[in-house]
Structures are given as C-alpha cells and as structure tokens.
Amino acid sequence: VSREQAIELARKGRDAALELYFQSLRIPSVSALPEHAADCRRNADFLVEELGRAGLTVRLVEGDGHPTVYGEWLGVPGKPTLLVYGHYDVQPPDPLEEWVTPPFEPTVRDGVVVARGAEDSKGNHMAVLAAVRHAMAAGGGSLPINLKVAIEGEEEGGGNVLPTFVAREAAALACDCVLVLDGGFVVPGVPCLELATRGIVYTEVEITGPAIDVHSGSYGGVSPNPFNTAGWIIAGLKSPDGKVLIPGFYDAVREAPEAELRSWRSSGITEKQILEETGAPELAGEDEYPMLVRMWARPTLDVHGIRGGFTGEGTKTVIPARAVMKVSMRLVADQDPLRIFQLFKKHVESLATAGTRIQVRQLGPPSSPVNFGIDHPGARAAAAAFEKAWGKPVMYTRAGGSIPVAEDFAKHLRTGMVGCGFSQPGGRAHSPNEQMPLDAFHRGTEMLIHLFWEFAELSG
Numbered sequence: 001v002s003r004e005q006a007i008e009l010a011r012k013g014r015d016a017a018l019e020l021y022f023q024s025l026r027i028p029s030v031s032a033l034p035e036h037a038a039d040c041r042r043n044a045d046f047l048v049e050e051l052g053r054a055g056l057t058v059r060l061v062e063g064d065g066h067p068t069v070y071g072e073w074l075g076v077p078g079k080p081t082l083l084v085y086g087h088y089d090v091q092p093p094d095p096l097e098e099w100v101t102p103p104f105e106p107t108v109r110d111g112v113v114v115a116r117g118a119e120d121s122k123g124n125h126m127a128v129l130a131a132v133r134h135a136m137a138a139g140g141g142s143l144p145i146n147l148k149v150a151i152e153g154e155e156e157g158g159g160n161v162l163p164t165f166v167a168r169e170a171a172a173l174a175c176d177c178v179l180v181l182d183g184g185f186v187v188p189g190v191p192c193l194e195l196a197t198r199g200i201v202y203t204e205v206e207i208t209g210p211a212i213d214v215h216s217g218s219y220g221g222v223s224p225n226p227f228n229t230a231g232w233i234i235a236g237l238k239s240p241d242g243k244v245l246i247p248g249f250y251d252a253v254r255e256a257p258e259a260e261l262r263s264w265r266s267s268g269i270t271e272k273q274i275l276e277e278t279g280a281p282e283l284a285g286e287d288e289y290p291m292l293v294r295m296w297a298r299p300t301l302d303v304h305g306i307r308g309g310f311t312g313e314g315t316k317t318v319i320p321a322r323a324v325m326k327v328s329m330r331l332v333a334d335q336d337p338l339r340i341f342q343l344f345k346k347h348v349e350s351l352a353t354a355g356t357r358i359q360v361r362q363l364g365p366p367s368s369p370v371n372f373g374i375d376h377p378g379a380r381a382a383a384a385a386f387e388k389a390w391g392k393p394v395m396y397t398r399a400g401g402s403i404p405v406a407e408d409f410a411k412h413l414r415t416g417m418v419g420c421g422f423s424q425p426g427g428r429a430h431s432p433n434e435q436m437p438l439d440a441f442h443r444g445t446e447m448l449i450h451l452f453w454e455f456a457e458l459s460g
C-alpha cells in the first residue's frame with residue numbers, strides 16, 4: 001500500500017520535484033575550474049539541506065578537494081541496505097556560443113530540459129531526492145530498506161575525497177548493494193543495467209639504438225633502428241585477427257554468463273550502428289566472438305602513438321636514436337593489472353632486436369576490471385523496478401571503459417553492485433545543449449521508489 005501511495009505522491013509532486021532539480025541545475029558546479037570551487041560547495045550544501053529535509057541524516061565529508069555529501073537512514077535494522085552513488089559536479093560548459101540557451105539556466109523545450117548536468121548526473125540523484133521524499137511520506141517517516149547516499153563532487157576531474165572516505169569508513173558504508181547511478185540508456189526507451197567495467201593498464205615503451213641519430217647511408221645495414229624494432233614489437237603483441245599474443249594474457253579471463261550473452265544478442269545494437277559511429281569501413285578483432293562480447297567481455301590491446309624520428313615533409317635519411325610508444329590494455333575480470341603489466345613487460349623485452357635497449361614503464365594508476373555480477377538481489381530488484389517504471393524488461397550492458405569509483409566500492413565494500421541511470425541516448429553529456437527528457441526524470445523517480453520496495457521484498 002505504501003508503495004502505491006509513494007508512486008501517487010510522486011505523480012502529484014512532479015512540479016515540486018522539477019523545481020528542486022532545476023534549482024540544482026542553476027548551480028554551476030564545475031569541479032575542474034578553481035573559480036567554481038565555491039559553487040561546488042554551494043551545490044554540496046544544497047544537497048545536505050534537501051536530503052536532510054527529506055529525512056536522511058546528512059553530513060559533508062571533507063578532504064583535499066570538493067566535499068562528498070553523505071546521507072543515511074538506517075531505521076529498519078534487519079532489512080537490506082542500499083548505497084546509492086552519484087556526483088553533483090559537472091563538466092565545463094564551453095564552447096558557450098554553441099548553447100542555444102545559457103548552460104546554467106535550465107530551459108524546457110518539447111518536454112526536454114536543456115542545461116549542463118541535466119543528464120550527467122543531476123537528473124539521476126535529484127530523482128533519488130524526490131523518491132526518498134515521497135517514500136518517506138508514504139511510509140510515515142520510514143523507508144522499506146536502509147538507505148545510504150554518497151554524492152561526490154569530483155567525478156569529472158578525478159579526486160581523492162570519495163575514494164579516501166570509502167577506504168577509511170568501509171565499515172560504516174557496509175551495504176547489500178551499491179547502485180552506481182551515473183549512467184543511462186543505450187537504446188531509447190529500453191532501461192539497462194550495467195554489470196561490469198573493463199580495467200586498464202597504460203604503458204610507455206622506449207626503444208633506444210644508436211646514441212645519436214645517424215646517417216642511413218653511412219650506417220644502414222649495421223646500425224640498429226628503434227623504429228624497425230617498434231614495428232617488430234607491435235606485430236608481436238597482437239595478431240591481425242585481434243588475438244593478444246602475450247603468453248598468459250588470457251589466463252584469468254572469465255566468460256560472460258549466458259543470461260548476459262542472451263540479453264546482448266537481443267539488444268538491437270548492430271554492427272551497422274558501430275560502423276556509423278566510428279566511420280570505419282569494417283569491424284576488426286576476434287571474429288569468433290560477437291561484436292558486443294569483443295567490446296564488453298574480452299580484453300584488448302591498442303597502440304596509441306609512436307613518437308620520434310623524422311615525420312616532416314620531404315625526406316631525411318636518418319636512423320633515429322629512439323622511439324617511444326604508448327600502449328594500453330583494457331582488461332576484464334579476473335585479470336590483475338599488475339600481473340598483466342609484468343607479462344607485458346617480459347614479452348616486450350623478449351622482442352628486442354640486436355643493438356636495441358627497451359624500457360617499459362607504467363603510466364598513471366592501473367585500474368582493475370570489476371564484474372558487478374547479475375545474480376544478486378540488488379541486480380534483480382533494479383531489473384524489476386525498471387520494468388515497472390518503463391514497462392519493458394531491462395537489457396544488460398557493460399562498460400568498455402573504467403569507472404574508478406566502482407573499483408573503490410568493489411575493493412572495500414565487497415558487495416553486489418549495479419550501474420544504471422535515467423539519461424536517454426542523444427543526451428549530449430559533456431557537450432553543449434546537454435539535455436534530459438522530463439519523462440525520464442519522472443519515471444526514474446518511480447523506478448527508485450519501486451526499487452526500495454523490490455529490494456526489501458527480494459532480500460527479505
């Protein structure tokens with residue numbers, strides 16, 4: 001009964017929910033620009049106030065950067081606990097001249113709100129705020145589950161406040177599922193749940209030969225050439241049909257479960273679509289695996305660039321002293337980035353040719369792949385809640401890239417996790433005229449209300 005009441009309150013309270021959503025969109029919380037630091041804090045304070053008003057106990061988590069907003073309501077011991085993650089910071093709005101209306105003046109056109117942060121990611125956590133308000137009101141000041149909410153202010157720039165908080169207070173953040181609410185739909189109108197992210201190891205390989213650039217007429221035939229060796233190394237790393245040739249590279253790769261594969265087969269995402277997006281004439285890679293498996297569930301290796309030598313107009317007959325190349329590997333569970341780096345290094349060194357020396361360095365922090373899993377109550381409850389709000393079964397997806405915070409949650413909380421959000425394809429996150437359909441915001445609010453009750457029932 002309370003669930004239906006909460007849904008009804010949400011439908012009656014749409015205008016008030018939009019007003020708060022638009023209020024947050026008017027705050028230019030651009031985390032990357034120092035001149036907006038005060039705005040980030042203003043946005044955090046706004047969330048503390050509103051989440052508090054909704055019934056959560058809220059505090060600011062301070063650190064070396066923009067604060068994280070943390071709220072909780074733990075009124076039903078014995079019932080499951082859900083932790084919702086979001087971020088209030090946004091990308092810089094430039095180029096400003098491409099905005100049809102100013103980025104921090106939310107404007108509704110044809111049922112769509114246009115503003116920086118509309119879909120990434122204020123549309124997501126402001127729906128959480130609305131859902132909590134209505135669920136609390138319907139339950140007489142009580143929720144069907146225990147709820148924790150962490151909304152950070154450094155997602156777009158990379159910061160340490162939330163990761164430090166998660167590591168330091170892992171026990172306080174303990175929960176039965178983390179809802180990483182910073183995504184959206186990949187097919188219009190079809191809700192999706194993201195169940196894994198790929199990790200990454202980024203490397204730099206430096207190959208040296210002669211101490212100085214030398215004349216290829218005088219020394220060609222006897223001087224080692226770092227660029228020829230670079231080509232040899234690249235050829236030894238990955239075959240033309242997409243197989244990574246590093247011994248042991250695939251040892252820990254876990255196959256995707258059948259339920260996910262089935263969902264990908266019926267996703268409607270086609271080769272044609274990817275060809276259009278990339279402009280490539282044909283897809284490459286391991287053709288014994290379907291396209292989406294290659295994009296989401298298989299590890300891969302790419303060369304990003306090679307520096308050095310002569311690349312100007314005309315000719316210069318030189319044997320360059322050094323070549324530097326950048327190579328990264330996207331990893332899937334359960335590949336360990338440190339072990340993969342060691343295997344990579346050993347293999348690259350083994351490909352050195354006479355007279356060359358090779359140094360292999362890791363650039364940036366590696367990130368581990370995270371498999372959220374499909375078979376836990378949080379994922380099942382989220383799937384059921386989405387189906388109720390949108391009237392369609394969810395499709396399962398994975399992220400080809402990394403979500404750093406997911407790794408922190410996975411490492412410290414060791415619990416079920418699921419990624420999702422309410423934005424629709426074409427929402428222009430990070431671009432001018434970012435937008436979010438109001439219908440998606442309202443359905444998202446109802447999805448969250450359903451989730452509170454579904455999670456209570458499935459876990460109870």
Ligand SMILES: [Zn+2]
Nearest residue numbers: 120121155182
């Ligand atoms: Zn985001």
